[in-house]
Amino acid sequence: MCLVGGLTAPAPLLLLLLLLCPPAAQGDCSRPPEVPNALLTMGDVSSFPEGTTVTYKCKEGFVKVPGKADSVVCLNNAWSELAEFCNRSCDVPTRLLFASLKTSFTKQNYFPEGSIVEYDCRPGYRKDHSLSGKLTCLQNFKWSKPDEFCKRKSCPNPGDLRNGRVSIPTDILYGASISFSCNEGYRLVGVTSSYCSLVDDSVVWSDPLPECQEIFCPEPPEVNNGFILDLRDTYVYQQAIKYRCNEGFTLIGESSIYCTVKGDQGEWSGPPPECKAKQSSATPRTTNAPKGKGTVSSDAAIIATVSTFENPPILPAFIHMASLNTSHNFARRNCELNKTVRQRKGKRDGTESHSFVVPSRFSTI
Known part of the structure; x- marks a missing residue:
């Protein structure tokens, strides 16, 4: 007798039964069932012996409902029961610069329509109680737009920089920076900038104000004489x-x-x-005419030129004379300086030339 599938059969029928019911097919399951909004993860497997477990994953846009099974087992030629476990959900809540998700929501990944999450202000920010710190998963499975319900804390006023300037490009709130510079004639000693940074739960400037020191010139150069x-x-x-x-x-x-x-x-x-x-006093030029006596007719006029100096000699000065209507040159002669001045012209060597009209009658010595 042969036991096949819990039934007995006469020996002559054994060969026929073995051909109709191969040993490998006994207890096997057929292909796993389809599950709504889920996909099989079995790969290229084509046979499912008894005891085989097959797991599903949710399709894109769906999330596994916490607490529900996501796999089936082959038992006595049949798959175990599996309820629908994939559902629509919002993505992980929006990450905000000024706030972080409360810890009770950080490990959660299933957010069906209507789910509400809450945030806490990040360090360096303070809560604006006039605005909501909650987000809601909307019907389109998008999170509601967050308000800026946390505001940056403010650093203290940096004050004035003596003999310099404090430049504040934007503000003095958490994360802002300021810069320092000195007035002309001063050098900056210390940092050139400071940042509004976080210390424990407070915001303070990263560095103190620098100092503007007066710049001195070296000793002035000396000059000879x-x-x-x-x-x-x-x-x-x-x-x-x-x-x-x-x-x-x-x-x-x-x-x-x-x-x-x-x-x-x-x-x-x-x-x-x-x-x-200073240049020494120059000797005035003289003619080469010999000393002697001479006369000028009454109709003649004499142009007399006298040279004077920055350190003038004792008067009367020497005068060079030439006749306007003769070619005679006269020897230099002491003359009075109370004659009529005709021309005065300065020279670069420190002398001055004066021209006088001298009476037509003149005698040399």
């Missing part, structure tokens, strides 16, 4: 010095230079002047 008026111990930006020359010397160049800055260093605006010795 001269001196500096009102010499000081120190000189700062835009302060000037003035040079003077000693007696007998002339100042060449700019009489003043001033303290300026280049980068964060002080320097003088230019080189100092020079003090050069």
Whole structure:
């Protein structure tokens, strides 16, 4: 006798029964059933012996309902029962810059229509109680638009920077930055910027205000044969010095230079002047005519030129004379300077030329 599927059969029928019922097919299940909104994850498997387990996954846009089974088992040629376990859901709640999801919702991934989640303000932000801190999964399975229900905390007023400026590009709220600069003539010592940052549960500036230190120029350059008026111990930006020359010397160049800055260093605006010795008195030119006596006719007029100097000689001065209507040159002669002045012209060598009309009658010695 042969037992096949719980039934007995005579021996002559055994071969026929084995052909009709192969041993491999006994207890096998057919292909797993279709589940709404779910897909099989069995791959290329084509046979399902007894005890085989097949798992499903939800289609895109659907989420497994927590607590429901997502697999079936082959038992006595049949699959176990499986209820619908995939449902529509909103995605994971929106991540907000100013707030974080409350911990009770962080491990949840199923948010059916009508689900409500709540947020807490992030560090550095404060709650605006006039606005809701909740989001709702809408009928289209999108989250409601969040209000900015958490506002940035404000850092304290940075104050004024002495001899400098504090630049605030936007505001002094959490995350903002400010920068520092010094007035002309000062150098910045410290940081150039500071950030409104978080310390514990408060917001403070990352760095204290810097300092603006006055820039000094080096000692002013000395000048030979001269001196500096009102010499000081120190000189700062835009302060000037003035040079003077000693007696007998002339100042060449700019009489003043001033303290300026280049980068964060002080320097003088230019080189100092020079003090050069004054030129000595020049001897006036004379004619080559020999000394002697001569007369000029009464109708003649004499042009007389006298040379004077920065340090004039004792009068009367020497005069060079020439007749206007003769070719005679006369030897230099002491003449009175109370004659009528006809022309005066300065020269570069420090002398001046004067022309006089001399009476027509003149005798040399």
